[in-house]
Amino acid sequence: MWEYSQKLLDHFKNPRNLGKMENPDGVGREGNPTCGDVMELFIKVKDNRIVDIKFLTFGCVAAIGISSILTEVVKGKTLEEARKITASDLVKEAGDVPPVKYHCSVLGIQALNGAIEDYKKRNKQK
Amino acid sequence: MKRIYLDYAATGPTKPEVLKAMEPFFLQKFGNPSSLHSFGQETRAALDKARGQVAKFLNCKSGEILFTSGGTESDNLAILGVVFEYYHQAKNKPHIITSSVEHHAVLHTCQYLEKKSEAEVTYIKTDNRGLINPEDIKKAMKPNTLLVSIMYANNEIGTVEPIREIGKYIEKVNKDRDNKVYFHTDAVQAIEYLNCDVKYLHVDLLSLSAHKFGGPKGVGALFVKEGTAIKRLIHGGDQEYHRRAGTENVPGIVGLAKAIELVVRDKSKNEKIRKLRDKLIQGIGKKIPDVILTGDPKNRLLNNASFCFNFIEGESILINLDLQGVAVSTGSACSSGSLDPSHVLIACGFDHQTAQGSLRFTLGEQTTKEDIDYVLSILPDIVKKLRKMSPFGRKNVGV
Structure with a gap:
């Protein structure tokens, strides 16, 4: 079995910002074609800032743990700041992830960007 | 523990x-x-x-x-x-x-x-x-x-x-x-x-x-x-x-x-193992919805109880069980170095998502009734918790 950091395990056991959001401003849903993991991110945006974020994840310890860590990192950031977050930032934040699980953090970033895109698209239509 | x-x-x-x-x-x-x-x-x-x-x-x-x-x-x-x-x-x-x-x-x-x-x-x-x-x-x-x-x-x-x-x-x-x-x-x-x-x-x-x-x-x-x-x-x-x-x-x-x-x-121990295995299969079937018993229901090794838990992923269940002292295995992609789910479950016709939720219990001589009771007492909550996290499982836990 993989070696997970205490922090990642803690987020897996007690995920932060878990659940579906009512009336989100943006939704990102991303699936990993290789391993089948699916991540759903919901964001609430106010004055160009992500004021609330929630997630749902179908996946392993790393996928769930990183989803939770991602929501903590992103919450409170402006859309531009959130855009700049990379997969390796999440890995660093998680305190090292087994190499074979690196793609879980990529999935998180894709879901995040998807949610931001969705928000922008919805705003244009308004 | x-x-x-x-x-x-x-x-x-x-x-x-x-x-x-x-x-x-x-x-x-x-x-x-x-x-x-x-x-x-x-x-x-x-x-x-x-x-x-x-x-x-x-x-x-x-x-x-x-x-x-x-x-x-x-x-x-x-x-x-x-x-x-x-x-x-x-x-x-x-x-x-x-x-x-x-x-x-x-x-x-x-x-x-x-x-x-x-x-x-x-x-x-x-x-x-x-x-x-x-x-x-x-x-x-x-x-x-x-x-x-x-x-x-x-x-x-x-x-x-x-x-x-x-x-x-x-x-x-x-x-x-x-x-x-x-x-x-x-x-x-x-x-x-x-x-x-x-x-x-x-x-x-x-x-x-x-x-x-x-x-x-x-x-x-x-x-x-x-x-x-x-x-x-x-x-x-x-x-x-x-x-x-x-x-x-x-x-x-x-x-x-x-x-x-x-x-x-020690052949005679096998009947005891079979009974405990049956108890585990029946218990899981009774306590947890949306579970598939994989393999042949009758024509199977008497110590094997293998399942696919819908809407969730096997490694997450495994680690939760391990954190509470229970050691099992999974054929989920996430648990393999290659990121491919179990070739056996795929060969049985399961789609990737279902195969991802696989979990295998294999009993042995030292397995007791208390062990099985303990697993049956903690597993439903683990599954419920993970389904709450899953984008697929919400309707099934009434969230």
Whole structure:
């Protein structure tokens, strides 16, 4: 079995910002074609800032743990700041992830960007 | 925290009697069986005795037993040994028939031969319980078929294959053929629970591994029926009838033989294990919705309970159980280095998402009613919690 950091395990056991959001401003849903993991991110945006974020994840310890860590990192950031977050930032934040699980953090970033895109698209239509 | 081990198909503890039987062969009886002096003679005698014990269990001759480093080597030796031995006799490239649910030790060995262009291989499909239809082997048979390799019992889902039926069929086919078809079975999971009489099964080659039935790791055996020639894979000395070079693992072999003797002595424990296994299957079915029992409901190893939990992923369940002291295994992609989900479940027709939720419990001699009660008391909450996190599972937990 993989070696997970205490922090990642803690987020897996007690995920932060878990659940579906009512009336989100943006939704990102991303699936990993290789391993089948699916991540759903919901964001609430106010004055160009992500004021609330929630997630749902179908996946392993790393996928769930990183989803939770991602929501903590992103919450409170402006859309531009959130855009700049990379997969390796999440890995660093998680305190090292087994190499074979690196793609879980990529999935998180894709879901995040998807949610931001969705928000922008919805705003244009308004 | 009390730890509960429910992963006996992976491995199990060495039985104390086995360890005791092995002990003298480290400190006192350390001679090389090939040596002519008394030190060598006493280990040679132990080796002969062990070979006799294994032969008795399989109902064959001592000379038909080769000791190896384990199940994987036995499988490799059976397949590569037969193909390399008969390669030059065949007019065409040899043809192998195997199944899509085999252990990787068989599957990857066949794929290696295919890649090297040394053999062509037919992978028989199973039904959704992982069961092979002997008719499909008949259909796959070709003039250049040299070897059929089918596992006795599946390591993941526990399905027991109709080895005797296939063996009898191949025997019949061979009566009308010039070039014999050899029949190998990987019986690694079967030794403790199924009839492994090679005459009853009508097999030419049979692989087994000691640590799966209370013996030590790193030792196994291959039954090679008299008259079946195999090319050696490991070159060197004349050990194992010139078929497997290298000084024999005497303590391991003595342990293997002792363990196989205990399989017969301890047969009566199996009913207890079966009852506990049934209790686990029924309990999970009753307490948790959207669970699929994988494998054949009836025709399965008596210690195996394997499932797919819909909407969630196996490794997440496994780690949650492990955090509460319960050890199981999963075939989910996330738990494998390759990120592919279990080839066995895919072969049974499950989609990737369902296969991702696989979890295998395999019970053993030391499993108690309390262990099963404990699992049944913690598992429903784990599944519920993970389904709450899943984008697929919400409607099922009323969130």
